Amino acid sequence: MGNDEKSMNMKMDMGSMDHDHMDMDEMDMGGGHMMHMGNFKQKFWLSLIVAIPIFILSPFMGINLPFQFTFTGSDWIVLVLATFLFFYGGQPFLSGAKGELQDKSPAMMTLISMGISVAYIYSLYAFIANHFINQNGHVMDFFWELASLIVIMLLGHWIEMNAVMNAGNALEKMAALLPSMAHVIDDNGKLQDIELNKLSEGQKVVVQAGEKVPADGDVVAGSSSVNESLVTGEAKAVTKTTGDQVIGGSVNGNGNLTVKVTGTGETGYLAQVMKLVNQAQQEQSKAEGMAEKVAKYLFYAALSVGIIAFFVWLGIGGPDTALERMVTVLVIACPHALGVAIPLVVARSTSIAATNGLLIRDRHAIETAKHVDTVLMDKTGTLTEGVFKVDQVKALQTDTSAKQVLQLFASLESNSSHPLATGILTAAKEQQIELTEVSDVEAVQGVGLNGKVAGQSYSIVTADYLEKQQIEFDQGEFKQLASAGNSVSYLISDGRALGLIAQGDQIKPAAKAFIAQLHQMGIQPVMLTGDNEPAAKQVAAQLGELTVEANLKPEDKEKIVREYQANGHQVMMVGDGINDAPSLARANIGVAIGAGTDVAIDSADVILVKSNPKDILNFLNLARATNRKMVQNLWWGAGYNIIAIPLAAGVLAGIGIVLSPAVGALIMSLSTIIVAMNAMTLKM
Template sequence: MSENKHHEHDHHNHDMMAEGHMHHHDNHENQKEHAGHEHHDHSGGMDHSMHMGNLKVKFFVSLILSIPIILLSTMMGKQLPFQFSFPGSDWVVLVLATALFFYGGMPFLKGAKMELDMKSPAMMTLISLGISVAYVYSVYAFIANNLLNSPVHIMDFFWELATLILIMLLGHWIEMNAISNAGNALQKMAELLPNLATVIKEDGSTEEVSLKEVQVGQKVLVKAGEKVPTDGIIIEGKTSINESMVTGESKDVVKGLHDKVIGGSVNGSGAITVEVTGTGESGYLSQVMELVGNAQKEKSRVESMSDKVAKMLFYVALVVGIGAFIIWYVLTKDINIALERMVTVLIIACPHALGLAIPLVTAKSTSLGAKNGLLIKNRQALETAKKVDVIMMDKTGTLTEGNFAVNDYLSFDSTYTKEQVLGLMASLEQNSSHPLSVGVLKKMEELNLSIPQATDITNLPGIGMEGTVDGKDVKIVSVSYMKQQHISFDNDLFNQLSSQGNSVSFLLVDNKSIGLVAQGDQIKEEAKSMIDRLLAQGIKPVMLTGDNRQVAGVVAKQLGIEAVHAELMPEDKEKIVKEYKEKGLVVMMVGDGVNDAPGLVRADIGVAIGAGTDVAIDSADVILVKSNPFDILHFLSLSKNTQRKMVQNLWWGAGYNILAIPLAAGVLAGIGIVLSPAVGAIFMSLSTVIVAINAMTLRIKE
């Protein structure tokens, strides 16, 4: 079996990733609140979530404060049909507007303070500029009109202040909502997996409880074949446990009294009682939660592009606003007209559509990805994906199922039927979770055969297994052992079976060859169509595998992959990735095991299949939670569509301002066209709605 050593990282582990979310769901709730807090970059949108408080409440309270303002104050000095006033109504408006400015506007003002502290004015500063100017100027207008009896009625902007704050809050609420929905999608994936542990109560009875209710110090029963629910210590029973996805140790580890077990590893054939030392939150799997948090925090270049646009608009608004003030004052000698122009420019520059443009697309793509089993850990990967030239794929577990099925079993000795050959193998293998053993045991089950008893079973590393059945010495060995020991076998038969992609194990009884079992790994049904689609997109698939050349060649031929690198050690995979990158190619690497981790880190985009191991999770940029290679195509398509939407939205968001600012400054005043803030506000709302709808129409498939 030596050829198959590399198969030994277990494929149960693919569930782990999503399962991790489940362990940490409670945790996720509190973590979500901190998602934006840990690093304060100047991204406007998301990272100011800390100042947003409960946006839903803020929005509705602000709405209640705004309704009277909208009814009682004129829009840009023009009376709308539904508006009215009464003696003293101006005072009501002033009080409500003040409350609204300090309550509803506070998240933006705090965000602006943060940006200015970092000498990097962006979205929040731009929004704060708009609402502060509107408020301060309106208070000045109120004082001039009501207290100083100004000969000219000075127009106030309370109406604009109210609508601006409302639209801004609504936008940020949508954004936060979309982001937490992406989290919910992860939770939904988690719920597809088992969520219970069998707790042993004081009186010895057992009860199935939800994993999140299990506490340190409790005793849990782990039956054969179940996942170990938490970290703990064995207090009863012995078994072997597959910890490959946790530690990378591919062989089963024998465990007895007082040995430690790790939550998420897979129990073998013995039942054990475990005293809990760490629950989901404190256990090993909590890193999966961090992944989700980090995925939210990663920023892509395009996102900072929206900040660059906001920064530019901030400076443009200041320069144009002050310029407009000076020019209008020189032309008219009327400070009120000049002030009003400047204020209009500053209010109109406030680009809500832009504040929403990128966050909405990002939120939508995160949640779409999650619903389709794609966990995008590094947003940068969405951008790099459009440049990919080569996709390198591990064979076992990525292109193939990684679980072996018996294709043929034969007896060479008339004293044994071929069923007995299979039975003898099963007797040695019944406590092993090696993929080849599992295949044999499955076949016995299918044929409804009983397994003979074996004693003194030992592993022969790199060769196979040995044990005693009915007083006879029984061995399962690889072809290399047969050659080494000069035991004769039918070479043509062996070649024929292995050329079909089978792994062949021989059975020896008292060192005489009496039969063989041929097992093949099944190609995943989606693999072929995925390779065809990649070739159609001009992306070159490359197979990397630790398996022998012959088996790798058979699989590659069936799939239509020309470039095959076989019999590799983990460090070889990384070397090959490096070689391709040195040729100037953009490389994506897809793998599932510890042996793929170095390559995943080295590649431009590392994709982990089902997050087979903690190492693979740490190394990858994207995780295919459903272990379906076809999802690579979904990722490529999501990446292309996300890019397109981001650029479209930046144009929609900023385009409005590019037009509106000069008009507001009065560039066309000579021919009687001056953009009033009212019309500006309407256009601004329109561009916001367009951007939101455009983001929401993002799809994975064309």
């Protein structure tokens, strides 16, 4: 992992992202249980080499196995090797326990440390008793069990760490999208190649044909088609000319571009995405908190049962039997599987999600998703392509021509990135209409925009605005255009409607099947749109059965989210993260479809980098599968203790059933490995 992280740091210069500077010695997993744990691969193999002589020279529960033998002084060799193994192989668990106790929150690592410490100290007592106190040597030691416990626990941790390392692959793949060098135009106008981490905002870079764009920026010269599929998930190449924005990591086509850098290092879009993935993997979910509480209760329960068992058996079978029972209780109670049950599943889940274009910003969304019963969706960009084509341009006054209407529309919209504005500008470009200079342009939320052309004030508004302001227009014509699925915008000045533009949008190919599958999952789909009601209903008629809320302003959408929540619904809101920011933040789960804006990153819990509604289903299915794995792992990690601890304490000793420390160690360690392997079987 070290080399990959160095390349990430070189490429991204992400100084404050501390996780990039962590190695295996400093991984923190599951809320702090694996701090300073050491290289588990190295510790496992060295501990195994040291443990093999112990397995051969030390009896198993006092029984010599067929492959075992002893000789004079062999027990001293076992003592030395076991001591080394306890302090070297057990160091990660002892360090973890120290941290937990300092935090006054004993849990997983404390229990493991207690188990191996009791086994070692008891064995040391047995060795001294057999050699210096009782020469008959009949006090049984647990060196064999100590060695097997440490080795198996290290193996389990190694498996877990591999899972965590694999979960980080998504970050490494994202970092690999960026080139290592950039062609910068220096003060003399010459090209100079510099390392990416030395690139700063405001510099101009040249992106040659076929090269990757080194950083976010604005095109200041040149034109080309840019493939952003690796970054945004959109397969089609996007034409870029002067004034357009490009994203670092996208691939330039055949032309050369000169780009003024607007975002690099931590401020770049790709860096923000990488932060999201890391934050999601680092956050502690509610289910993990529950696992922490269970482990804490288990610690106190094991300690209490162990002490009670000691005193009970002290009266029944003497100190040796009492110590053996206490050791068994403390060994069997080691709950490390419980500690990694949730983190492993979520790490695996966020890794799968990231590689499939689902960026989970808030891991709580995974657990909340199983309760979602209503999905509210913005129409444009979510259910429709958001690529508008002008179907009709019409002048409504005799002193204005259709060409003038289009010219004024395009001039006012010239600096807007809204899909409707893009359609208008495309139409003006196709007709080779020259734009005029505008001033005092101001967007009016939920209405349109205002601006001045040659000192004259103009506004682009909706039909709803015309009605409220009692401005005369042909409502029959509007209904006819809207019923055909068009979004209709009006140009007004001095209280008169000068002209209109009707634009059509295309429904996404996967949208109809998406709505049908939501119904199959028992989820109610609701379409929210600022568009007029006839156009919205025309789209809904093509999609299937869904509720329609039209003529909405951003605050209206947020209000609708609150209304559904007030009626007891768990709401997922899906939008583009711009006009939908208030409702995204209000919903139980906010999903931004089409990542790339700061608002989407700030307001959404989940970001879909592909503008495909099917990915909403993918998220819901992944969340449900993740929750199932969480429950399975919680039972594997803790459920066996319900039976094992009483057996270890000897409650059924009267009928001959006694759980030995060796079997306890085997069951506990096996559950850890099962939990790790079960987490890795999670699929999309």
